[in-house]
Amino acid sequence: MTVRKLAMTGEIQKGAKIHDLVKAPANTPWAIERQQSWDGNLPATVYYTPEMTSDGKTCTAATVILRTKGCHWWWSSGCTFCGYFNDTRDDVTNENLHAQWEYAKKKLNNFEGMDMVKVYTSGSLLEDREIPVEFQETVLSECYELGKELIVESRCEQLTEEKLQWATSINPKFTVAIGLEAYDDEVLKFHVNKGFTTKSFDRAVKNLQKFDIRVKTYLMFKPPFMSEADALDHIVEWIAAVAESSDEISVNPMNIQRGTIIDRLHNDRQYRPPWLWSLVEMIHKAHDIIHPNGGTNGDADQVSRLIVHPTAGGKIRGSHNCGSCDSEVVAAIERYAVSGDLLEFEGIDCSCKQTWREEISLERCLPTPLGISLPRRGDRAKVLRSA
Numbered sequence: 065m066t067v068r069k070l071a072m073t074g075e076i077q078k079g080a081k082i083h084d085l086v087k088a089p090a091n092t093p094w095a096i097e098r099q100q101s102w103d104g105n106l107p108a109t110v111y112y113t114p115e116m117t118s119d120g121k122t123c124t125a126a127t128v129i130l131r132t133k134g135c136h137w138w139w140s141s142g143c144t145f146c147g148y149f150n151d152t153r154d155d156v157t158n159e160n161l162h163a164q165w166e167y168a169k170k171k172l173n174n175f176e177g178m179d180m181v182k183v184y185t186s187g188s189l190l191e192d193r194e195i196p197v198e199f200q201e202t203v204l205s206e207c208y209e210l211g212k213e214l215i216v217e218s219r220c221e222q223l224t225e226e227k228l229q230w231a232t233s234i235n236p237k238f239t240v241a242i243g244l245e246a247y248d249d250e251v252l253k254f255h256v257n258k259g260f261t262t263k264s265f266d267r268a269v270k271n272l273q274k275f276d277i278r279v280k281t282y283l284m285f286k287p288p289f290m291s292e293a294d295a296l297d298h299i300v301e302w303i304a305a306v307a308e309s310s311d312e313i314s315v316n317p318m319n320i321q322r323g324t325i326i327d328r329l330h331n332d333r334q335y336r337p338p339w340l341w342s343l344v345e346m347i348h349k350a351h352d353i354i355h356p357n358g359g360t361n362g363d364a365d366q367v368s369r370l371i372v373h374p375t376a377g378g379k380i381r382g383s384h385n386c387g388s389c390d391s392e393v394v395a396a397i398e399r400y401a402v403s404g405d406l407l408e409f410e411g412i413d414c415s416c417k418q419t420w421r422e423e424i425s426l427e428r429c430l431p432t433p434l435g436i437s438l439p440r441r442g443d444r445a446k447v448l449r450s451a
């Protein structure tokens with residue numbers, strides 16, 4: 065067997081295809097063993113969190129992450145950072161999914177006291193190859209009958225007029241969250257391996273608007289093979305590009321999921337997850353796009369809602385700063401997602417901000433496309449194991 069090392073430059077004669085690198089971990093014995101250990105009748109996770117309804121009222125939202133066959137794009141290729149395959153089982157049936165749904169409802173008392181239900185499938189709920197149509201119908205109709213705001217996730221190619229006509233005939237008002245990641249075809253192709261283009265996103269949004277379905281767009285902060293400074297500049301452009309057409313924009317700062325391309329880059333110390341300071345800077349730059357007259361959430365000038373949720377914030381595998389200011393900065397970012405008020409960041413500072421600023425300014429003047437981020441902080445043994 066030939067062992068290929070994932071390297072940025074040289075070392076391998078022929079460039080490794082992203083496709084082959086993405087697929088490799090899903091077939092490792094640990095991944096297969098893990099998949100087979102799941103009970104097909106139990107969802108991956110069920111929990112609730114504070115949220116905001118589409119009218120801007122605070123509410124409680126249920127999140128149901130179902131154990132599915134996963135994403136059809138993953139079956140043939142996959143995105144460079146996506147670790148959802150860790151949560152799937154490829155023999156899940158319609159009966160299993162209905163059992164999972166019943167379990168979730170029972171656990172959360174039929175979603176009593178919750179205005180919103182998010183149903184996530186590690187792929188696209190409206191994709192017939194992944195999710196049996198009967199089950200799609202169950203989710204759409206039951207959430208409508210229970211009077212809950214429903215949020216589902218989807219890639220772009222499922223969002224055809226025909227499919228949306230069918231879905232809205234069952235549930236006339238729901239939200240579709242699209243993992244666009246980047247409004248840039250080069251980044252989609254070479255950094256994310258997304259398998260669709262900005263054109264297909266535009267088409268999907270047009271169809272969603274036609275059926276009065278709310279659009280939530282996920283963007284990725286700092287995809288692989290990109291410096292921190294480039295990531296910062298790009299994300300502001302992408303927010304501007306999708307603000308008008310998105311009811312909500314959720315920026316996901318990269319967090320390292322097991323067995324992914326980004327995991328291998330991280331292990332090789334070739335990638336540092338974003339600085340929390342970069343997220344603060346991004347919010348300051350994007351605020352004028354979201355609130356052109358300097359307002360806050362709920363004001364008349366609001367173009368979209370900007371949500372930033374640093375998953376694993378403060379940890380080595382998530383967005384982080386020096387270790388001592390992390391929790392304070394994460395809390396301010398989370399507060400901004402609700403209030404839309406830049407005052408949340410008043411008085412927050414740390415000596416590591418200077419290091420971050422230097423890195424960004426060096427990356428802007430040196431020809432270092434992959435960035436110069438310093439090696440990760442932390443306990444040496446843990447750093448070596450990338451724990």
Ligand code: SF4
Nearest residue numbers: 135138142143146186
């Ligand atoms: S489209 Fe979504 S679920 Fe599918 S591989 Fe990409 S990130 Fe993962």
Ligand SMILES: [Zn+2]
Nearest residue numbers: 386389414416
């Ligand atoms: Zn700090």
